[in-house]
Amino acid sequence: MVNIKLGFAPTRRSIFSAPDAVKYAGLTRQRLNELQVSFSDITEFNDEGLLYDDGDMEKIAQKFKAEQVDGLFVPHCNFGTEYLVARLAQKLDVPVLLWGPRDEAPDENGVRLRDTQCGLFATGKVLRRFNVPFTYLKNCRLSDPAFEQGIRRFIAVCNVVKAFRKTRILQISTRPFDFWSTMCNEGELLEKYGIQLSPIPMPELTQAVKEAKQDRSELEKTIKYVYANMDVQVTPSELEAVAALKIAMGRLANQYGCNAVAIQCWNCLQSELGIMPCAANSLLTSEGLPVVCETDIHGAITSILVQAAGMGDTPTFFADWTVRHPTNENAELLQHCGPWPLELAQTKPVLGYPLAFDHPGAVEALCKGGKITLARFDGDHGQYSLLLGNAHMVDGPYTKGTYAWVEVENLDRLEEKIVCGPYIHHCTGIHGDVVPILYEACKYIGVTPDLYDPVEETVKATIRGEMVK
Numbered sequence: 139m140v141n142i143k144l145g146f147a148p149t150r151r152s153i154f155s156a157p158d159a160v161k162y163a164g165l166t167r168q169r170l171n172e173l174q175v176s177f178s179d180i181t182e183f184n185d186e187g188l189l190y191d192d193g194d195m196e197k198i199a200q201k202f203k204a205e206q207v208d209g210l211f212v213p214h215c216n217f218g219t220e221y222l223v224a225r226l227a228q229k230l231d232v233p234v235l236l237w238g239p240r241d242e243a244p245d246e247n248g249v250r251l252r253d254t255q256c257g258l259f260a261t262g263k264v265l266r267r268f269n270v271p272f273t274y275l276k277n278c279r280l281s282d283p284a285f286e287q288g289i290r291r292f293i294a295v296c297n298v299v300k301a302f303r304k305t306r307i308l309q310i311s312t313r314p315f316d317f318w319s320t321m322c323n324e325g326e327l328l329e330k331y332g333i334q335l336s337p338i339p340m341p342e343l344t345q346a347v348k349e350a351k352q353d354r355s356e357l358e359k360t361i362k363y364v365y366a367n368m369d370v371q372v373t374p375s376e377l378e379a380v381a382a383l384k385i386a387m388g389r390l391a392n393q394y395g396c397n398a399v400a401i402q403c404w405n406c407l408q409s410e411l412g413i414m415p416c417a418a419n420s421l422l423t424s425e426g427l428p429v430v431c432e433t434d435i436h437g438a439i440t441s442i443l444v445q446a447a448g449m450g451d452t453p454t455f456f457a458d459w460t461v462r463h464p465t466n467e468n469a470e471l472l473q474h475c476g477p478w479p480l481e482l483a484q485t486k487p488v489l490g491y492p493l494a495f496d497h498p499g500a501v502e503a504l505c506k507g508g509k510i511t512l513a514r515f516d517g518d519h520g521q522y523s524l525l526l527g528n529a530h531m532v533d534g535p536y537t538k539g540t541y542a543w544v545e546v547e548n549l550d551r552l553e554e555k556i557v558c559g560p561y562i563h564h565c566t567g568i569h570g571d572v573v574p575i576l577y578e579a580c581k582y583i584g585v586t587p588d589l590y591d592p593v594e595e596t597v598k599a600t601i602r603g604e605m606v607k
Contacts, residue, residue, distance in 0.1 A: 140449050142293045142300070145207035145230065146170070146177040147198060149189040149223055154216035155251040160186050162215040162239050162252075169280045173289060178205045188215065195222045199229040207232060209296035211289075214238030217257030224261070224268040233299055233582050234272040235292045236261060240279050271581045276603040284603030291575055291601065294449050298579035301397065301446035305439060306334040308391045310343050311402035313433035319562040322435040326520065331584065333439065336394035340402070344410045346386035347379070357381050360421070364489065367480050368417075371490040372498040379411055380489070380499050384418035391427055398438040399429040403475075404495065414499035416476030417489055420540075423453055424479040430456045430564070431477060440515040440566040443524070447511075447572035447579070453479040454568045455505065455540070459556060462549065469532050469545040470552075472512075472567065476501030478540035482569075493538035505542035507531035511572045512544075514556075514565045515585065523586040525561050526573050527552070527593075542567075552590045574600040 148166060150159035163186075170177055178201065181187035183194040189212070202210070209232050212223050218238070227234045238254035245251075255277045265272050273295065275288035313320045327333040351357060360381035364370060370377060391399055399422065401407070403415050419429035428441035437456060445454045455478040463469030475492040476499075483503035492500035507530075514525040527546065534543030546552055555561065573589070574597050580587040589597065599605045 140297055142176065142208045142296050143205065144175060144177040144293070144296070145202040145210045145232070146179050147189045147210065147223075147226060148187070148213045148215045149218040150186070150215050151217040151219050151257065152190065154253060156186060158251045159188060159215035163188055163213065165280055166213045166215070166239070169285070170289070173286060175289060175293070177211065178202055178207055189222055189226065190219045192222060195226050199226055202230055208300050209233045209235065209292060211235045211237075211292070212261075214254050214257045214261065216252035216254060218254075218261055220257065220261040220264040224264045224270060227265060227270045227272070228268050233292065233296050234265070234270060235275060235288075236265070236272050237275040237285075237288070238277055240277050273578055274602055278603060288603045291578075294447055294572070294575045295579045295582070297449060298443055298446040298575060299582045301442050302579070302583045303332060304397065305442055306336055306394065306396045307435055307438045308387070308394055308396040308399045309335050309337040309433060309435065310387070310399065311338075311340045311406060311433065314402055314404060317432045320432050320434040320436070320564075324435075327435070330522070335435065336396055338390065338394075340406050340410060343386060343390065346390055347382045347411060350382040350385035350389070351378065353385070356385055360384055364417070368487050368489045368501070371488055376413060376498045377489070379413045380417045383411060383413065383415055384421045387418060387429065388422055388425075388427060397427070398442050399427065400433045400435050400438040401429060401431065402433045403431045408495070408497045412497060414475060414492055414495060414497050416474070416492065416500040418499070419477035420479055420501050423455070423477065424481060426450065428454055428456070429477065431474060434564050436514075436516045437564045437566065440513055443515060443576060443579070444511065444513050444566045444568050444572065447575040448568045448570065452569045453482065454566050455479065455482055456564065456566055459563045459565060463532070463534055463543055466532060466534075466545060468547065468549045469534065469543055470549060471534065471537065471541060472544055472565070473537060473539050473541035475539045478503070478505060482506055483540075487540075501540055502538060503540050505531065505540065506569075508569050509571060510544065510567050510569050511576070512565050512567050513576060514561045516559075516561045518560045521560070521586070523560065523588045524576060524580055525555060525565070525588045525590060526576055527590040528571055528573060547591045555588070555590050573597060577601070
């Protein structure tokens with residue numbers, strides 16, 4: 139379950155109507171409760187439950203830190219106190235959402251009670267002076283669809299940032315020798331982003347697999363699940379090895395506190411266990427522990443980001459860009475030996491043999507259709523970026539493994555981006571459009587967003603609430 143808590147700090151300024159600010163703070167609380175948003179409030183610090191005093195700000199910061207809020211939501215219930223907002227945001231170092239309820243018309247005497255929009259302009263400037271990144275949701279009414287969508291989008295952004303900042307990847311063995319493209323700079327990832335790797339040798343995995351085979355209860359449960367959800371075309375002993383590998387990787391990830399796995403899926407594994415790990419990868423990814431192939435650390439980071447952006451609504455899938463469509467000039471084959479989650483298959487998946495290897499354990503299935511998001515975190519020479527864009531599924535020829543034919547706006551343009559880098563042939567996909575969420579999260583994690591279609595203005599409009607579906 140995704141559990142994101144916001145620090146709720148409605149603010150006002152003294153020269154504008156305090157009663158109206160209190161009123162709108164209460165209405166905003168009510169709306170958040172209606173939307174079932176988890177938040178930490180500040181009502182105990184003064185009679186108004188508002189941020190406008192420096193002494194209260196220190197106490198609020200202490201409370202929000204103690205409750206480990208994942209984001210800061212600062213409704214400007216009138217003009218607001220911009221320097222207190224900036225000081226509080228700087229202390230917390232979490233994503234910040236700047237918004238205020240739309241102002242009413244001046245009264246019959248020409249008096250304006252709140253000037254909320256004007257205050258938002260001021261706070262945005264001061265946040266910049268404090269070097270605090272923030273997300274802006276347009277000045278709209280609480281009842282507007284833009285408000286609900288903006289809050290939910292911001293919560294997803296907070297989830298991406300939270301997942302990224304706690305990333306620790308279980309690295310099972312070294313990268314395969316032939317895969318120079320998946321090399322990474324472990325020290326730089328730690329120094330730059332706090333990303334940790336937990337490397338283990340292949341014998342540690344094989345020992346964990348042996349131990350998993352002794353736990354007959356969990357082993358039989360996994361085997362039963364596979365029989366119920368797959369067309370099994372391997373022997374019982376081979377299926378037992380697949381199930382034991384799935385259990386072993388899950389236990390090792392838990393032991394080392396990891397939220398993703400990158401495994402050397404060939405060819406040492408086959409000599410040790412006699413199987414491909416694809417089906418085990420598939421099962422774990424379905425459970426929210428993404429497992430990527432060929433010890434692709436940057437691929438594992440990508441999967442963590444994309445999974446967090448999806449808020450657990452649908453699983454991710456790890457794929458190769460492989461070949462162009464035979465007749466569609468903007469379509470491409472996304473494929474891998476079989477690590478995609480079973481629930482993404484159009485029909486019951488087959489558990490059998492992959493295209494390029496002689497060992498069992500691969501999954502074969504055509505992915506279900508729809509609009510998808512594709513992403514790739516990568517970098518070299520100390521510069522990191524996140525390739526981002528959308529595609530939609532199209533018809534195409536049958537092939538082995540887990541696969542989908544996808545169409546993009548301009549495949550030539552995308553092909554050039556991947557070839558010229560810093561990207562490789564691996565990507566992570568997810569059904570739905572999470573491009574705006576990932577784009578906005580980049581400003582908080584220090585990664586450059588790189589859209590493979592020229593849609594940046596559309597993405598920005600979505601984030602600020604202009605393009606409401």
